[in-house]
Amino acid sequence: MKPGLRGFFDSMEEYFADPGQVDRLYAAHPGWEASRSRVAIYGRLVRHHVNATLEKLFPLTRGGVGEERWEELVRAYEALRPGTSFELNRMGEGFPGFLADEAERRGLPGYVPALARFEWTDFEVFSSMEPVPERVERLTVNPTLAVLEHPFRLCAYVRAKGKGEPAAGQEMALLWRHPETLVTMYMAASDRALLAVKMAMEGLTPEGVASATGVPEADIRAALEECVKDGLVLAPG
Amino acid sequence: MPSSYARRHGLKPLGAGIGLRREFYAQLPETTRALDWVEIIPENFLTLGGRPQRALEACAERWTVLSHGVALNVGGPGPLDEDYLSRLKALVERVDAPFFSDHLCYTRLGGVYLYDLLPLPFSEEAVEHVVPRVREVMDRVERPFLLENPSYYARMPGGTLEEATFLRHVAEQADCGLLLDVNNVYVNSQNHGYEPRAFVDALPLERVVQIHLAGHERQPDVILDTHGAEVCDEVWELYRYVLERTGPVSTLIEWDQDIPSMDAVLDEADRARAVLAELEAR
Numbered sequence: 001m002k003p004g005l006r007g008f009f010d011s012m013e014e015y016f017a018d019p020g021q022v023d024r025l026y027a028a029h030p031g032w033e034a035s036r037s038r039v040a041i042y043g044r045l046v047r048h049h050v051n052a053t054l055e056k057l058f059p060l061t062r063g064g065v066g067e068e069r070w071e072e073l074v075r076a077y078e079a080l081r082p083g084t085s086f087e088l089n090r091m092g093e094g095f096p097g098f099l100a101d102e103a104e105r106r107g108l109p110g111y112v113p114a115l116a117r118f119e120w121t122d123f124e125v126f127s128s129m130e131p132v133p134e135r136v137e138r139l140t141v142n143p144t145l146a147v148l149e150h151p152f153r154l155c156a157y158v159r160a161k162g163k164g165e166p167a168a169g170q171e172m173a174l175l176w177r178h179p180e181t182l183v184t185m186y187m188a189a190s191d192r193a194l195l196a197v198k199m200a201m202e203g204l205t206p207e208g209v210a211s212a213t214g215v216p217e218a219d220i221r222a223a224l225e226e227c228v229k230d231g232l233v234l235a236p237g
Numbered sequence: 238m239p240s241s242y243a244r245r246h247g248l249k250p251l252g253a254g255i256g257l258r259r260e261f262y263a264q265l266p267e268t269t270r271a272l273d274w275v276e277i278i279p280e281n282f283l284t285l286g287g288r289p290q291r292a293l294e295a296c297a298e299r300w301t302v303l304s305h306g307v308a309l310n311v312g313g314p315g316p317l318d319e320d321y322l323s324r325l326k327a328l329v330e331r332v333d334a335p336f337f338s339d340h341l342c343y344t345r346l347g348g349v350y351l352y353d354l355l356p357l358p359f360s361e362e363a364v365e366h367v368v369p370r371v372r373e374v375m376d377r378v379e380r381p382f383l384l385e386n387p388s389y390y391a392r393m394p395g396g397t398l399e400e401a402t403f404l405r406h407v408a409e410q411a412d413c414g415l416l417l418d419v420n421n422v423y424v425n426s427q428n429h430g431y432e433p434r435a436f437v438d439a440l441p442l443e444r445v446v447q448i449h450l451a452g453h454e455r456q457p458d459v460i461l462d463t464h465g466a467e468v469c470d471e472v473w474e475l476y477r478y479v480l481e482r483t484g485p486v487s488t489l490i491e492w493d494q495d496i497p498s499m500d501a502v503l504d505e506a507d508r509a510r511a512v513l514a515e516l517e518a519r
């Protein structure tokens with residue numbers, strides 16, 4: 001590449017790192033006559049893509065930190081240059097970790113990093129490339145299943161669309177994509193959900209579980225059926 | 238008069254298409270309305286499973302699917318993204334797209350994607366830089382490739398060429414096709430004060446294999462290429478002007494923001510199809 005073009009890219013890289021510094025960009029190109037307001041459109045657009053993507057991926061996290069702090073967090077995160085993938089949603093991947101690192105210094109509510117991780121996992125499960133078999137030979141755990149653990153009741157909080165603060169209390173959250181509707185399902189792990197997952201992973205039959213636990217076989221079958229209907233586990237036939 | 242690039246590559250005009258946007262994932266594959274082909278933004282399908290894949294599969298069963306990328310970064314300073322290119326090749330093969338396209342712009346600096354179609358300076362240096370990269374893309378993906386004329390709000394520093402000359406030099410030296418975005422021609426002509434028909438006349442029209450039509454947003458001192466409105470009358474007129482010189486060309490309605498309904502987008506595609514039919518009947 002010729003030095004002139006190299007210099008152009010370098011100056012643009014510097015500009016996009018801090019679109020407020022438009023003077024520096026013009027200083028790098030004496031005699032450049034383009035209108036500043038037109039050039040500024042690009043600074044705004046590039047910033048807008050980061051803002052809009054994070055807002056879309058983390059709506060409840062945004063609500064939890066409040067508008068002013070959200071803006072600061074987005075700016076600070078953008079400075080870490082998160083656009084490493086051609087798929088723009090991927091820029092959200094490091095955001096929960098970033099919030100965890102920043103939580104104490106910025107006095108974020110304690111649940112915020114966990115909530116961001118929940119929202120990111122929701123997206124990851126929704127868009128998982130994990131192949132989900134149309135037919136299975138035996139009871140199978142939904143391959144999109146993700147498990148999160150945190151000291152807040154986030155499932156109820158997310159279902160209520162983030163009113164107030166989530167209640168404290170240890171939670172194991174299960175998130176998976178429904179094989180037919182393709183939406184993200186989530187629940188605080190219940191005994192029946194964990195039983196269904198265990199049966200699928202260990203190849204246990206309802207008869208076997210009934211005789212080992214003394215729970216009526218009909219109850220075990222009913223629990224299993226519900227988990228199959230929700231798509232948490234996949235059953236043959 | 239089919240374009241010579243299309244003829245050399247055995248590409249036939251496909252009629253009028255619309256984009257498979259997220260809002261249409263459930264509806265579009267079921268539509269009973271006329272539709273000749275479908276365009277996808279490959280970035281929405283390369284790494285995202287679930288709904289996009291189901292919609293894509295259903296569309297590919299019914300229509301020709303064309304891939305129109307936004308992240309190729311063919312004008313950018315860094316090396317082409319290997320992972321992106323190999324996934325793109327696999328996708329183009331999977332849907333058996335007769336050709337694929339992206340924009341004559343850059344989208345990545347210092348290894349970081351900026352997710353915007355950023356204009357290059359119109360210079361011989363930039364031509365020299367882009368041409369081998371376009372060739373590399375074609376060698377990798379092994380299908381005919383079109384470059385789109387992007388919209389731009391400011392001429393970049395270091396430019397020495399007319400915009401049409403810049404496009405011509407890149408397309409001719411790389412030997413690729415052109416995706417002529419007629420709305421971009423109109424928007425650029427208004428924003429930079431030139432005559433859109435003269436601009437069209439200066440293009441290598443024999444390389445035009447696809448056309449984009451879209452709406453824009455008129456602000457007091459600039460027109461923004463938003464893809465968020467109906468195609469305006471001036472753009473429809475310019476579209477006719479182009480077709481009179483190229484013959485029938487596969488035409489896409491781009492509507493990406495503030496989409497009122499899928500029917501509204503299909504209405505625009507109907508209108509494009511009618512123009513194509515009218516000119517063909519002459």
Ligand SMILES: [Fe+2]
Pocket residue numbers: 385418449491
């Ligand atoms: Fe376009």
